[in-house]
Amino acid sequence: MTGWPRQLTWGDFQEIPNPGPGTLVARNGHPIVARVAITINFDPAQHAMVTEGGQYRFGSANVSVNLNRALTNYVPSRIPRGEESYYLSHEQGHMDLMGLFGRELEVNLLALRAPTSMALLQLGHETTDAAVANARMYAINSSMGDCQYDRDTNHGMNRAQQRRWLGIIQRNVAGWRAADFMFRT
Numbered sequence: 001m002t003g004w005p006r007q008l009t010w011g012d013f014q015e016i017p018n019p020g021p022g023t024l025v026a027r028n029g030h031p032i033v034a035r036v037a038i039t040i041n042f043d044p045a046q047h048a049m050v051t052e053g054g055q056y057r058f059g060s061a062n063v064s065v066n067l068n069r070a071l072t073n074y075v076p077s078r079i080p081r082g083e084e085s086y087y088l089s090h091e092q093g094h095m096d097l098m099g100l101f102g103r104e105l106e107v108n109l110l111a112l113r114a115p116t117s118m119a120l121l122q123l124g125h126e127t128t129d130a131a132v133a134n135a136r137m138y139a140i141n142s143s144m145g146d147c148q149y150d151r152d153t154n155h156g157m158n159r160a161q162q163r164r165w166l167g168i169i170q171r172n173v174a175g176w177r178a179a180d181f182m183f184r185t
């Protein structure tokens with residue numbers, strides 16, 4: 001893994017001035033306090049292949065988790081006083097989910113076997129595309145809709161759901177180094 005685990009601080013977020021009521025709101029109408037832009041990436045071309053029993057596999061798999069600083073921002077004046085760490089922990093949840101799905105991708109990539117190097121390259125791309133789509137479905141909002149994490153927690157406003165998700169994340173983080181790690185809800 002490159003770029004994760006990573007502990008976010010408000011210093012990672014660009015401050016934006018409060019644009020006023022009704023602007024910069026989530027799909028549910030709530031004003032957006034903060035948002036992170038995170039991608040996970042794997043470049044098969046950067047990884048040496050190994051042959052074993054006539055099959056090709058990746059000798060290593062290093063997935064990177066990238067925070068796009070330009071699109072990671074917050075509206076300080078919208079954070080209720082004393083709630084800074086609560087709101088930051090919600091954003092950290094997005095980061096950790098992306099890291100965990102990135103780690104799951106590494107495990108899946110290392111398990112790939114193909115009869116030719118071209119076939120392995122193709123499988124590597126397909127596996128990465130599927131992992132990115134899955135990670136985004138759980139952890140990143142898009143124009144297609146909000147992610148599962150934000151739907152369940154109502155963007156962190158539902159405290160019971162937020163606690164539940166942070167519990168799920170913590171349990172997964174505790175085991176992410178395992179060679180057979182798979183994300184479990």
Ligand SMILES: [Zn+2]
Pocket residue numbers: 090091094149150155156
């Ligand atoms: Zn969120």
